[in-house]
Every structure is written in C-alpha cells, then in structure tokens.
Amino acid sequence: MSRLERDYRRLLLAYPREYRRARGDEIVTTLMEGTPPDRVRPPAGDAWDLVRGGLRKRFAPPHGRGYAAVALVCAAAVAYVALGGAIRLATGSEASNDTLFLASASLLPPEAPLAGDADRMWTTFGGPTEVDLTFAPQPRALDDLAAEARARAVADGWVAGPIEAHRFTLDRAGQTMVVTIAEGALPEPWATVYFKTRYPWPAPLLPAGIAAVVLGGLAGWLTGAWTLRRFRSRKPAGQLLIALTGAPTLLLVAAAAVGTVAVNRGSTGAMRFTFTGFAEGLGLAGLAATPPLAAVLAATPLLAAVLPAAGPVAAPRPRTDLVRVGIRAVTAAHLAFGAAIATVLVTYTVRMLATGADRVAMVSGAHDPKELLPLPVYGPVALLYYTGVVLSPLLLLVSVPLLGIGRTRVGPVAWRMLLAAAISAAVLPALLLTPYGGDAARWWLD
Amino acid sequence: MQEPTFFILTALAEQPLHGYGVIRAVADLSNGRITLRAGTLYAALDRLTEEGLLVVDREEAVDGRLRRYYRLTDDGGAALSAEVDRMRANATMAAARLRRRGKLAFGPTS
Numbered sequence: 001m002s003r004l005e006r007d008y009r010r011l012l013l014a015y016p017r018e019y020r021r022a023r024g025d026e027i028v029t030t031l032m033e034g035t036p037p038d039r040v041r042p043p044a045g046d047a048w049d050l051v052r053g054g055l056r057k058r059f060a061p062p063h064g065r066g067y068a069a070v071a072l073v074c075a076a077a078v079a080y081v082a083l084g085g086a087i088r089l090a091t092g093s094e095a096s097n098d099t100l101f102l103a104s105a106s107l108l109p110p111e112a113p114l115a116g117d118a119d120r121m122w123t124t125f126g127g128p129t130e131v132d133l134t135f136a137p138q139p140r141a142l143d144d145l146a147a148e149a150r151a152r153a154v155a156d157g158w159v160a161g162p163i164e165a166h167r168f169t170l171d172r173a174g175q176t177m178v179v180t181i182a183e184g185a186l187p188e189p190w191a192t193v194y195f196k197t198r199y200p201w202p203a204p205l206l207p208a209g210i211a212a213v214v215l216g217g218l219a220g221w222l223t224g225a226w227t228l229r230r231f232r233s234r235k236p237a238g239q240l241l242i243a244l245t246g247a248p249t250l251l252l253v254a255a256a257a258v259g260t261v262a263v264n265r266g267s268t269g270a271m272r273f274t275f276t277g278f279a280e281g282l283g284l285a286g287l288a289a290t291p292p293l294a295a296v297l298a299a300t301p302l303l304a305a306v307l308p309a310a311g312p313v314a315a316p317r318p319r320t321d322l323v324r325v326g327i328r329a330v331t332a333a334h335l336a337f338g339a340a341i342a343t344v345l346v347t348y349t350v351r352m353l354a355t356g357a358d359r360v361a362m363v364s365g366a367h368d369p370k371e372l373l374p375l376p377v378y379g380p381v382a383l384l385y386y387t388g389v390v391l392s393p394l395l396l397l398v399s400v401p402l403l404g405i406g407r408t409r410v411g412p413v414a415w416r417m418l419l420a421a422a423i424s425a426a427v428l429p430a431l432l433l434t435p436y437g438g439d440a441a442r443w444w445l446d
Numbered sequence: 447m448q449e450p451t452f453f454i455l456t457a458l459a460e461q462p463l464h465g466y467g468v469i470r471a472v473a474d475l476s477n478g479r480i481t482l483r484a485g486t487l488y489a490a491l492d493r494l495t496e497e498g499l500l501v502v503d504r505e506e507a508v509d510g511r512l513r514r515y516y517r518l519t520d521d522g523g524a525a526l527s528a529e530v531d532r533m534r535a536n537a538t539m540a541a542a543r544l545r546r547r548g549k550l551a552f553g554p555t556s
Contacts, residue, residue, distance in 0.1 A: 023488065025511070025512040026465060026512050026513070026514045027465070027484055027488055028511075029464075029465065029466070029511040029512055029513055030464070030465030030466045030469070030484050030487070030488075031484050032511070033465075033466035033511075034466050034469055034484075045483060046483055046484065046485075049483035049484065049485035049486055050483075050484060050485045051485075052485060053484075053485025053486065053488065053489050054485070056489060057489075062496075063493045063496075
C-alpha cells in the first residue's frame, strides 16, 4: 500500500465503520484512479471533501422528506428540556426567595391593609432582589415612610445602607435587597400599601442555561439525526413503531412548552401572594432531571437501536400500495391508542374491585396510577393515552374513508381488523365521557 | 435537480460507469466546469441509489482494485427526461422573450 493510499484510508476514518466496510475499497479505487502518478499526499480539497462527507454520513439526517426539519425539532425539544433541567437545578436550592418575600412584607406597617406580589426578573441574572413599596397618596412625606421601613428592617436584623432618593440597601446573611419607596395609584384599590418583590435568576443560571441550550440542542440534533437514519433503514412495521413512539414524545414536549407560555402569560394578575405557584420550572421540562421523562425521551432512539434493519436496499423496491400501507398504519395506531385507553379503564376497575374503594376514594389520590403500574408500562401508556384521546377520534377521518376504498385492496382479515380498530377509536374515547369513564380519566390525570 | 446531479445522471444515461468514470464524464460533459470530488460523488451516488434512480450494475476487480459500476434505472431515466423537458421549456421561453426584446429595441424597419 502506497503512502498516498494509506493517507486516503486514514481520511476515510471520518466515515462510519459499517459504511467504510461496504464502500471503502471502492472509494479508494476512485481516488487513486484520479490521482496523477507523481502525487504523494492527498490534495487539501480531497481531504476536506472526504472529512465532510464522512461527518455528514455520521451526523446528518437523511436526505429529503423533511428529515432535517424533524432533526431540528428534536434539537429544539432536547434544548428546551435541558434548559428546563438547568432552571430546575439552579432554582431548586433557592429557598431564600420565600424568606425575602416575607422580609419585604415585614418592612411595612403591620396594621396597614397591604397587597403584594412576587415576580421573577426574567432577564436579570444575579444581583440584589428589588423591593418596590408603593403607598397610596397620603399626607406623610415619603422620607418619613422610608425611614420607618428602614427602622423596621434594622430591628429585624438587617444591615441597612443610607437612604438616598427614597431608596436604600439591606444586607443580611449574604442576601441583598434594594428597597424603593414611592407613592401612586395601587393595583388593589382597598390596600394602602402595595409591595412588589422582584427576584433575579441565580447568577450561575446564565452560563448553565446557555450551555444547556447549546449542548442539549447538539445532543438533540445528533440523536434525532441518528434515529432518523436508523428509521430510514428499518422495515415498515419498525418505522411505524418508531414514528408512533417519537411523534407523541415530541408532541408532549411541545405541549409542555405551549402550556408553560400560556401559564406565564396568564399569571401576571393571579400570582399575588401565591408565590409557591410560580411556574418557572418551564412546565414539564422541569422534570428533565427525573427518570420518567428521561425514559420517555430515550424510548425512541432505543427503539431505533433495537429494531432490525430491512436489509440491503440494492434492488429498487416494488411500488408500495399506499392504501394497503395506510390501512396497516391506521389500524396499528388505533389499536395502540385503544390499548392505552383500555389499560387505564381496566386498571381503574381492577383497583376499585380489589381494594373495595368507592369512586370518591379512587380519585382522592390514595390510589396513584404511577404506583400501580411499573414505570416501563406507565410511561408508554401515559404517552399513548394522552395522544390517543385527542388523535384517535381525529384519525377516524382517515380510517373511515379507508374502510370504504380498501375493501377490495386488502384481505378480509386486514379489513375487519381496521373495522374493529375504528370502532374502538369511537367507543373507547366515548366511554371516557360517561360518568364512570370520567372518574377513571380523572383518576389517571390526578 | 441540482447541476451535479443532472450531470451524473447524464453521464450514466448512455452506459454504466464506475466512480472515476463518472468523475471524468461529468468533467467532459460540463466542459471542465464541474469537478466532482470523491466525497461529494459518493454522497450523490448513495442518495440517487436510495431514491431508486441508480443501481449497481456490476463489480470488477482491476489490478486488485474494486470497481463498482452504476447504471441508470427506468426511474432515473424518467427523472432525467423530465428535467430535460423542464430545461428545454425554460430555454424556449427565455429565447422567445429575448427575440421579442430584440424586435422592440430595434423596431420594425418599415
């Protein structure tokens, strides 16, 4: 082997081993045939082209059919979950906010009817907590009110800075508050004082959050692309299984994101005095560090890893009959969703019969479904149940026409399976609308 | 269809070729404008094979080296033919517009 060939083979290491085994010799032949006899080293252009081609084979999603878009969605989903995890970890140890909230309330005259709220300064990382005390218009000077508040803080053990322009700083045990006294109209007309406490994010969250988004996005992209490459080379049944696991997972993360935005948009008025309800865990993403969500996220790539390949695609496959494929896919989807809904109903009934609990006791929280079903069962059932309740009746829009046109295109067994699946898709969600089914649904949700 | 893809399919339209044969044919057909490198060529060959436009025709060992020949499938021929029709229609349309522009610019002589 010449030195040039050895160099080319070294560059081919950029490609996945499986690909190198199948195509390595052929590519080296092509490279060597195109080389002038006096060449001793690979030209830089060839080297870069091989490295780029190899990295694409390793890390890029398959070509076409919106695969890149799916990989991007995966990147966004994992970045989002990672950010949620980072926020959870950074704010988890932040017990000080409760004491600061109470401390800022104690700055005010005890007898005054007061209202207040606590809020996160969404774009501030590190630094003091800002407390704004707004008094309803009154005869007393603001300087006096500020001096009184400062005196109460000192009595409470705070080290207070001088008052400058109705503003002073308080320090205690590493905690800092900047208090500003003002006068004006209050959001609550019955109160005489309104206090607003605004917290910064913990300082480490800025680098941790950026790292989480970058690394999470990268991990999501790589995992998504890898899963899609595997997806592409699986048998149709395997592809269906991967799609049925992956799509609800992404939907779940998207739902959590939308839900978080909705909660935070709607929370401005409702948060008063309900500090602990603060929805900053980014919804479901806050659970990133917990095993169930990690298991759900990992399910799809694991499935892709386990399912066998369809074999070499050397010969062009005969054209697939879309109606046949559609009937199989829709049947499987209906049955998977139906199985999950049925599992919920059956587990509820069995539990009720076995323990003799009545309907009130069942939804009281004493019979948590998470404790009844093992995690590997609970995760997929939960995923399919939530998706199925919404998607399965919608899927009837596809399966009913397929029942009509598919009668002559597939065997009687496949057709009857679809019929049964379609009926289950109408009946099972309808059962959840009955009083009994409603209890079961509530029990599952709780 | 991107230009390198077009030239690869064109190169294989007449006869099956191996990797270096495709590189040379594409360079000839494009008057040296397109020089395919191996990484790019094999990425395109893989994609076109996956799309069913090409298949492996045969393998040969020459001087102990493996050569794999690729052949256009019927689908590949149809895709190339559709692309040719599209390009021809575009060219005809552009030529017609240019002719009208020429007439407008110089105007009728009489």
